[in-house]
Amino acid sequence: MIKQKAEIIAEAEAYTGVNRSVIMGRSQKNDIVIIRDAVCIAMKRVLGLTDEGIARSAGRERSFVCYARRRHEKRMANVEGYKRLYNHLINKAKQEVA
16 A cells, blocks of 8 residues: 555656655645645545545645545636646556556
8 A cells, every 4th residue: 555655646746747755745835735635635536545544644634635625626627737637646546556
C-alpha cells in the first residue's frame, strides 16, 4: 500500500512539475492545495484508504481529507486543471493496482 501511495504522489509530481515536498508540505497556495486534494481523493477512491491513513501520508489532520472530499465535486465541475490532474492520477493508479 505504501508503494501505491508513493506512486500516486510521484505521478502528481511528474504531471505538475511541482516537487513532492511542496505538494505534501504546508503551503496554502491554491495551486498546491488543488494538487494535494487531487492526490488525497485519488488515494481514497483507488486504494480505499481511510481518511486517517491519507492524512498521515499528506502530513495533515484527518479533517483535511474531509474538506478535500467536499471541495472535490465542485472542482471537478468548475476547474479544468483539477479535473485533468485527478483523472490522470486515477488512470495511473488503476493501472498500478491492476
